[in-house]
Amino acid sequence: KAGVTQTPRYLIKTRGQQVTLSCSPISGHRSVSWYQQTPGQGLQFLFEYFSETQRNKGNFPGRFSGRQFSNSRSEMNVSTLELGDSALYLCASSEGPGQPQHFGDGTRLSIL
């Protein structure tokens, strides 16, 4: 089986712009979670989707949003980008509740 695929791998944006990141989960996995990784804050949970419904949300501002499609693919959007949004954004998928999460290689977002 192919692993979790995230696109693009690298992205450079400027302050005030918006960005959309994409995640294709492992085939058959219905749960998709997003995490932000920074040197200062470490790995932080953004949100989790299951069957197109957001079930859990972390402590991030409303500028961070996401959605999941009927084929389980997920997108994450960040609006009005700030310098502090520079990070590695990781997507993880699992078969469902209680199953381990498998991560993609991430999208490295740099804000200038």
Added chain:
Amino acid sequence: AQSVTQPDIHITVSEGASLELRCNYSYGATPYLFWYVQSPGQGLQLLLKYFSGDTLVQGIKGFEAEFKRSQSSFNLRKPSVHWSDAAEYFCAVGGNFGNEKLTFGTGTRLTIIP
């Protein structure tokens, strides 16, 4: 609230030596526990998981971990490290029914010396 503490930020061991990475957790119920490894520029790879049952769990790449409820610990061990084990290791709690959020520790960077 759930939390994970990895007290060692950086550990250096010689190739062939044994390894133990420490992890302490705080969780209100029976925890689901995980160890992940991250190489530079890569995502996280699952090494092993504990859901229930036998408290000594085996993972990939020769790693094992022991769940000790009385000490709220889930330490990762390997009897003999290889140069390819150099990476950052993360302990995580959560991901169980109704709480799919994973809470991670701050990570332990492992350096291997010849």
